[in-house]
Amino acid sequence: MHEMGIALQIIEIATASIPPNLADVRIETVNLKIGKLAAVVPDSLRFCFDVAVKDTPLEGAKLAIEELPVVAKCKDCHTQWTISGPAFKCENCDGGSLEIISGRELDIESIEIAEGD
Amino acid sequence: MYLDKFYKTLRCHHRSDTHHHHPHPEDSGSGITTQKSGTREIKVVRRVLDVNEKMADENRKVFAEKGVFVINVMSSPGSGKTTTLQKTLARIMPEIKSAVIVGDICTTNDADRLAVSGAPVVQINTDEFGGDCHLAAHVIEKAVGGLELDDIDLLIVENVGNLVCPAEFDIGEDARVVVLSVTEGEDKPVKYPLMFRQCEVALLNKIDLLPYLDYDKQQAIDCIHQVHPNMPIFEISAKTGAGFEPWLDWLKNKVRQKTN
Numbered sequence: 591m592h593e594m595g596i597a598l599q600i601i602e603i604a605t606a607s608i609p610p611n612l613a614d615v616r617i618e619t620v621n622l623k624i625g626k627l628a629a630v631v632p633d634s635l636r637f638c639f640d641v642a643v644k645d646t647p648l649e650g651a652k653l654a655i656e657e658l659p660v661v662a663k664c665k666d667c668h669t670q671w672t673i674s675g676p677a678f679k680c681e682n683c684d685g686g687s688l689e690i691i692s693g694r695e696l697d698i699e700s701i702e703i704a705e706g707d
Numbered sequence: 708m709y710l711d712k713f714y715k716t717l718r719c720h721h722r723s724d725t726h727h728h729h730p731h732p733e734d735s736g737s738g739i740t741t742q743k744s745g746t747r748e749i750k751v752v753r754r755v756l757d758v759n760e761k762m763a764d765e766n767r768k769v770f771a772e773k774g775v776f777v778i779n780v781m782s783s784p785g786s787g788k789t790t791t792l793q794k795t796l797a798r799i800m801p802e803i804k805s806a807v808i809v810g811d812i813c814t815t816n817d818a819d820r821l822a823v824s825g826a827p828v829v830q831i832n833t834d835e836f837g838g839d840c841h842l843a844a845h846v847i848e849k850a851v852g853g854l855e856l857d858d859i860d861l862l863i864v865e866n867v868g869n870l871v872c873p874a875e876f877d878i879g880e881d882a883r884v885v886v887l888s889v890t891e892g893e894d895k896p897v898k899y900p901l902m903f904r905q906c907e908v909a910l911l912n913k914i915d916l917l918p919y920l921d922y923d924k925q926q927a928i929d930c931i932h933q934v935h936p937n938m939p940i941f942e943i944s945a946k947t948g949a950g951f952e953p954w955l956d957w958l959k960n961k962v963r964q965k966t967n
Contacts, residue, residue, distance in 0.1 A: 592840055592872045599755050607751045618746055622755075627901055629875040676900040676934050686936020690904075696755045702746040 596630060596696070597638035604701050605647050612703065617651045619702040625658045627693035632657065660693030759876055762844035766851070766879025773856040776965035777864065778958070779878055781902065782886035783895070784868030787912040789817045790945040791886055792865055796824035798948075798955055803962055804858060808850045809865040810842040817865065829853045833867060841872035844879055860966045861958075870899040882961060888912040889920060893927040900934040908939045910954060915944040 604620050620639075624630055632655045639653045660673040664680035665687040671680075673693070679686055754760065770777050782788050789809075796805055806827045809817045818830035829850045833839035847864065854862070864880065866873040885906040887895060890913055896903040903909065909931055917924065924942075931938055939957070943950040 592875075595839070596755055599758065603751065603753055603755065607749060607753075609749065621748075627904075629871050629901055676897040678900070678904065678934050679936055686932075698751045698753050698755060700748050700750045700752070702748045705745050705747055 593630060593634040594638040594642065597635060597642045600639065600653075600698060601642055601646055601648050603698050604651075607698075607701055608647060608703070615647075615703040617648045617701050617703050619652045619654050620648070621654045621656070621699040621702070623656050623658055623695045623697045623699055625693035625695035626660050627690065628696045630696060656699075658692050658695050661691040662688045662693075663691050664688050756875070759844050762848060763877035763879040766844055766848055769851070769856070770862070770879060770881070774966045775856055775859055775862050776962045777862045777878075777880040777882075778961075779864045779866055779873070779880040779883045780886065781866045781870070781873045781883065781906070782868060782888075783870045783891060786868070786886045786888040786891065787945045788865055788868065788886050789820055791910060791912060791943065792863060793820055793824065794945050794948060794951065795863075795955065795958070796821065796826050798951060799861070799959065800824055800826060803861050803959060805861040805863060806854050806859045807863045807865060808842075808847065808854075810846070810867045812839075812867065821865075827854055827859075840867055840869050841876050842866050842878055843876050847878045861962050870895070870902045874899075874902040874905045881965060882907045884908055884910065886910045886912050887927070887931075889914060889916055889922045889924065889927070893923050894930050896927070896930040896934050903931055903934045903938070906935070906938070908941065908954075908957060909935075911940055911942045912945055914942050915947045915949060 600620060600622065604617060608615060608617070624632060624635075636653050636655070643649050643651055661670065662673050662678065663670045664683060664685050666685040667680060667683040669680055669682040670691065671682075678688060680688060780788055780792065792807065796807070799805060806829075807821050808829045808831065809821060810831045810833060811817055812833050814832070815830045818828045822828045831842065831846055831850055833842075833846075842864065851862075856862075864878060883906040885902055887909055889911065892898070911924070911927065928940060931940060941950060941954040941957070943954055
């Protein structure tokens with residue numbers, strides 16, 4: 591629901607990441623990691639991003655999204671597993687005290703800029 | 708409307724800029740470049756929401772200095788957040804000096820209802836025509852400016868009614884509370900797992916209506932515990948005041964721990 595705000599934040603971070611000596615470059619791709627537990631819908635984010643990049647250094651850039659699964663680790667028996675449904679119980683010992691290892695990500699990994707001209 | 712929202716959000720982000728210095732890639736050693744055919748990849752490795760997270764940490768620092776316990780109350784629209792908070796304030800004031808920040812897209816109706824308690828209330832309207840779906844940390848920072856933090860022990864933030872987005876945004880609170888009512892589906896917790904994982908306690912509201920509904924309360928409790936095992940659940944009726952004692956005890960205890 592707040593994908594437009596996220597898209598604007600991505601554009602801001604990506605723009606600030608362009609090295610100063612490459613002021614006029616074109617950004618081709620923004621590589622993003624989104625965990626399955628983040629409250630962001632990749633398709634909505636791509637739509638907002640495509641609208642919001644107009645008249646910015648990112649105009650025409652592609653948003654490459656890698657979705658990450660929800661991985662949890664049991665604090666009792668240290669089992670680590672991938673959660674596929676909304677059940678947050680250890681698959682080994684049934685314990686409920688767990689640490690979310692991944693799945694909450696909303697990270698910009700890198701930007702790719704066109705070489706040469 | 709879309710553009711309205713676009714510019715509004717843009718303004719918000721510019722505001723938050725003043726609190727944040729963007730590191731240039733070479734600052735942090737993260738500017739390693741790698742060659743790909745025809746393109747050059749520049750490592751960024753930053754959390755998209757780190758501006759919000761830093762602001763939330765700033766808020767948390769202020770709340771710690773002032774000894775104020777802060778709860779972020781979230782739920783879907785219509786679950787009874789405002790009535791629950793009205794009744795809560797009536798029972799804990801003036802013993803616990805409280806203030807409220809209430810977020811809505813539009814109107815000051817909730818602020819008017821909460822102000823009856825005598826607690827200072829700051830209303831935030833995210834936008835008049837379909838604005839932000841959540842309260843972010845910088846909005847709280849601004850709202851706190853209108854409160855005398857030295858005079859209060861408890862700050863209650865009533866978030867925008869929404870089970871999705873508010874769960875994602877840290878505002879610098881000590882604890883998150885979710886309100887679920889028995890007129891909603893029993894399976895809501897498994898439909899909105901992030902919200903129920905992020906919150907410390909759940910209030911199951913409107914239990915006075917149970918005799919008139921085909922609601923399976925045990926199923927709702929099981930659904931909550933499926934996404935958040937052992938989550939404390941307080942069964943309450945904001946209308947009749949039933950079940951409030953354990954909830955108020957929990958709250959008072961938390962305030963005492965923070966302010967002592």
